[in-house]
Amino acid sequence: MQFFKKYAYVYLLVLILVWACSSLVSESVTVVSTAFETPTVPPITVVVDPGHGGEDGGAVSCSGVTESGLNLQIGTRLKDLLLFLGIQTRMTRETDISLHSPGAETISEKKVSDLKNRVQLVQNTEHAILVSIHQNYFTEEKYSGAQVFYAPTPGSTALARTVQNTLRSSLDPLNHREAKESLTVYLMKKITCPGILVECGFLSNVREEQNLRSSAYQKQLACAIAGGMQAYLTQTSDPDPHEREVYE
C-alpha cells in the first residue's frame, strides 16, 4: 500500500509539472505572438478587369489581334501573380464574354449594361482596388509605351504613379509617359475606391504589338503591375488605402 501511495505522489508531481510547463509555454507563445502582431489590416481585394470581351473586342492590332483577348491574357497573369504575393483578387471576367445583363439587345445597350455591371461588381467588393487592363491604339504608328490612368478617388494617383514607375524601370526606361487622370472612362468616373487603368502599349506600333502578343513580355508586364501594386500597399503605415491621400 505504501508502495502505491509513493507512486501516486510521483504521478501527481509529474502531472503538476506538465501543467506548469504547458501554461508557461502557452504564456510565452502569447507574449511572442503579441510582440509580432501586425496592426489589423482590412483585407484588400484587387479587382482585375480585363477590358472589353465578347462582341466588344476593343481595338484591333496591326496584325489583326483583338484587344479583348490580350487584356484577358495579361489580366489572368496579373491575377496569378497577385495571388502568389498573398493579395486577394477578383476578376470581372475570366473568359471571352461581355458582362451585359440579359435585357440588353443592341450593341450600344450591351456596352452600357456591361460597363454598369463592371462598376457594380467593383462597388460590391469590400476594400476594393481596381486595375483595369487595356491596350492603346493610335492612327500614327510611331507612338509606343505603357501609360497608367487613374480615377479621381483617394489613393488612385499614388497607385498610378507607383505602377507607372515600375513599368518604366522594368520594361522600358525610355518610356517617359506620366501617370494621368482619366477624365472620360466611365468605369474610372463611377467607382469610389482607388482605381487605375493600365494601357499596356500601342497595338498600332508594330514592335510593341509583337511584344504584347508574346507570353514573355506579358509576364514582364504582369510582374511590373503586380510589383507596383505591392509597393503601393506597403509604402505607407496606414493600412487602409481608402483613407490615404499620400502624394496627392
Ligand SMILES: [Zn+2]
Ligand atoms: Zn480598351
